[in-house]
Amino acid sequence: LSLSQVDLSLTHITPLCFRHTQHKPDQEPPQPPPLPKGLYGSMELIIVYIQGKTRKYLRYVRAAGPLTAVLSGTIFVKIFNPSSISLVGDIPQGLPSFSIPRAFGYATSLIPTALLITGVAILESVGIAKALAAKNGYELDSNQELFGLGVANIFGSFFSAYPTTGSFSRSAVNHESGAKSGLSGLVMGVLMGCALLFMTPLFEYIPQVLKEK
Incomplete structure (x- = not known):
């Protein structure tokens, strides 16, 4: 069988x-x-x-x-x-439009949730990065990882984006597919953009x- x-x-x-x-x-x-x-x-x-x-x-x-x-x-x-x-x-078809966040009145009430999301994002991102670094034998700069997360989330806030983190599933697929550099993330982003523009039906x-x- x-x-x-x-x-x-x-x-x-x-x-x-x-x-x-x-x-x-x-x-x-x-x-x-x-x-x-x-x-x-x-x-x-x-x-x-x-x-x-x-x-x-x-x-x-x-x-x-x-x-x-x-x-x-x-x-x-x-x-x-x-x-x-x-x-x-x-x-809905299409990409989110650019907008400046204006709901600052909710900032205080969102602090606990934001801190929790930040903690989960850091643990997930650094965790998968360390696992792949150990498996492939290269040094990991955690500060650079956190800086990248911060920049991505700042820019994402202008497009109502979901909080950016490292992904266990996508990182595993990247690794198994033989990806060697951050260019794979750019290719993935372009493909996701095309999917949102043309494939949502x-x-x-x-x-x-x-x-x-």
Whole structure:
């Protein structure tokens, strides 16, 4: 029994778990518990990771495991259109516009939350940076990392950006894909910008349970 067979079996088992669920015509279709759907997404990531170690032709699929899970789930929803799966829905197209923050009246009340977010951002960013530095044998300048985070967040505030941090998942994908410099981050940013400008209609079919993969 191979892992690929287990993965294929899961695709058939999951729908069967809910085939007998009934609802009245005037009611919203019941939503399956998120646990089985989440378990399927997690199992797919685990299978891709293990298979990628033993089979060379799956190396890049392993590196892009979360993307593989999201793509497979999105294609399934697009083809079969199951009403029992909650979707991300419509996402506004385009990039955020430049604006100067003016809500300074909330600054005092936001200080505790801002400090908490800052702490998490520092721990996550420096943590993944140290892990990759140790794995690749180079010196890490923590001050430079924190300076970069600060500059990125200052500029991001003018575009209503989400707080900038180092990402475990994106850093892992970068490393597995063979990225050697910060240029990979620039390429990633350009691709994300193009996706927001031209590809948001495709995101409508991403299952909610897979959007954090």
